[in-house]
Amino acid sequence: MTGIAIGHDFEAFNLKISNMNIQQEKIDNLNAVLTINIDPADYQQRVDKSIKDQAKKAKLPGFRPGMVPAGHIKKMYGKSILVDEINNLLSDTLNNYITEQNLEVLGQPLPKVDDSKQYNWDFNDQFEFNYEIGLAPEFAIDFSSADKLTQYEIKVDDETLASRIKNIRRSYGxxxxxxxxxxxxxxxxxxxxxxxxxxxxxxxxxxxxxxxxxxxxxxxxxxxxxxxxxxxxxxxxxxxxxxxxxxxxxxxxxxxxxxxxxxxxxxxxxxxxxxxxxESDLDQVFFDKLFGADAVTDEAGFRAKITEELESMMQQDAERKLQNDIYNYSLEKIQFELPDEFLKRWLKATNEKLTDEELEGGYADFAKNLKWTLIENKIIKANQIEIKYDEVFASAKASLDAQFRMYSPQALSEEQLGQYTVQYLQNKENANKAFEEVKALKTIDYIKSVITLDKKEIAYNEFQKLAQ
Known part of the structure; x- marks a missing residue:
């Protein structure tokens, strides 16, 4: 993999972790190179311990279990053990350094390949490893009441109401x-x-x-x-x-x-x-099927009920549009650069099947979502916004309830729904998804509380044109 050439303008400083020398060379505000130098004294104790541990566990012909000499293990497997321990040491060192220096890293450190460096792996080598890192940009969050967006209140137009009534009557016809x-x-x-x-x-x-x-x-x-x-x-x-x-x-x-x-x-x-x-007749039998016994008794009540349900659904559409408008407005207002070339190399390195065409075609959306995540994280941290398990659970539960209702008109009991939610969140990927959804909503709610929302009534058929 081609590395970034280090220019003359960079900041450098050293840090000792476990007697190892680490140097950061800052290429610019978004890119840096970490150089880790490892001496035999840094890894010898770890390697010796690993060899002894394997000797106790090894089962080899000619030796009783647990009685294989450490020297024999070193002779047979020493180099592979050394490689493993160097890799473990590098991982620990990188993580500790990034944490102690409070570096906001995007993606993961990428090793720079240097074919000129050759090692004997004879337990006396001095190693030097270089890693590229992408740094999160500095930016300010400055939302205020001067920022204005439209919050739509959708009203049911006659055409939409008539279409909905027709579909319902046909469903029961x-x-x-x-x-x-x-x-x-x-x-x-x-x-x-x-x-x-x-x-x-x-x-x-x-x-x-x-x-x-x-x-x-x-x-x-x-x-x-x-x-x-x-x-x-x-x-x-x-x-x-x-x-x-x-x-x-x-x-x-x-x-x-x-x-x-x-x-x-x-x-x-x-x-x-x-x-x-x-179409079904507008009679009491039809009303009772839809809403329960005597909940609606005439056509006027039926139309009012359908209007109420439609406006409730439409309000969800309006909220989704507002959330999307806030998302796009935030990305346009808060401008900052990303270490794009580093991130592209990282995406390629961590997705072996990703083609160059797929990378170029999908990178813009990836960068957009990453920028939003950085904005989210800054708002959450700056305003000490908590995301509690109960909120994540409630969000996942509501999402599952909506999915079940798509396939069955019979709603699950609270107990059943709760059990499904517990099972759902036991999957790490599902739990992360639910967490991110709550985080996004809390970020949106914060922005809504700071900016000015101009309320505007709009007919549903006109709103649909806006949402296209």
Whole structure:
């Protein structure tokens, strides 16, 4: 790996840890090189102890267990033991030095390879190792009431309310099979892949599936699917129909997304059946199914209840937009550089399968997230904001509850949900994710408490345009 050339302008100082000499050469405010010199006196005691420990545990032919001479172990395994102990010593030394010097390091120290240095590994070598480190930048957090963002309060517009009511009524309605398809019907149809000349593609894709007319993106294609009867056929341009939506096309054709992206053929669509969901009547039976006995007794109460639920969901959308706006505003306001070249080398060193193209394509997002993490850490530390286990537990619990509700209308009991949360947090990766989510929310809450939030009412259909 190519190292950073050391210029003439650098700061250097020495520190002794366990009799070893450590020197830091500061290349600039974001990059430094650590040089560690190790003498035999620094490692001999550790190596001798490791050899003796292995001699006690070794099981070798010709020796009783625990009676293998240390000299024999040294002769057979001495060099590998020396290498291991030097590596352990380097790791301990680097960690201690970084901690004692209060260095804010990004990534991990990277060894600089120097092919000119050759060692005998004969227990008398003096070693010198060099490590590149990336340093966190200095920056100030200066949010104030002069910083302004819009906090939207979403109101349900008539179009959104009507659409939601229609969907709910259809969910509780009954299925019929009309002779002729109409807008919003579902066609149960067979799709057969065609060759460019219009003939059936040999060994091509054939799948029988449901096609919802309300999901067709192209108006002309949607119009062609209205007025069809059982056994009617037409040529169907699936990519145009779904606006090249690979996940949707994959689901319709019963193939994977990668294959769906490559499908350029038209399909023969043969109608097998026409399905229609009739809307449920607005009667007491319907109201009781939705809200429980006598909770709602008329259409006005029903509309008010749906409006309330919609605005509750929309408020979550508004909060997500505000959080995203704060995130982007913070990154734009608080400008600082990162040791980009070092970080790219570190990413490559710690991700062997990462290609140069993937690194260049993904680095901007990585750097953006790292900058946000540094801002978070500074706000948390400067304001002594605590992140308690109870808060992490509650956040993970709420997240799991939302996931379970997506798959089952029957909510889990508090006891069951609590047990799932405990199991979830026993996984280190899950626990870290939940912790980071709480930390991000606390950072956002702090910024919200300092800046000015201009409240603004907006209709949901107008808000959707902003969120795109």
């Amino acid at each position: 009954k299925m019929t099979n009309p002779d002729v398809s109409a807008d919003d019907d579902v066609l149960y149809a067979q799709l057969t892949q065609l060759s460019p000349d219009g003939s059936v593609f040999e060994d091509g894709i054939i799948n029988t599936t449901s096609i919802r007319l309300d999901q067709i993106k192209d108006d002309a294609i949607k119009a062609s699917l209205i007025g069809l009867k059982k056994d009617d056929e037409l040529v169907f341009d699936i990519q145009k129909a779904y606006n090249n939506d690979a996940p949707k096309i994959a689901a319709i054709l019963g193939i994977d997304e990668a294959e769906a992206e490559q499908v350029k053929s038209n399909f023969n669509l043969t109608v097998k059946n026409v399905n229609r969901l009739e």
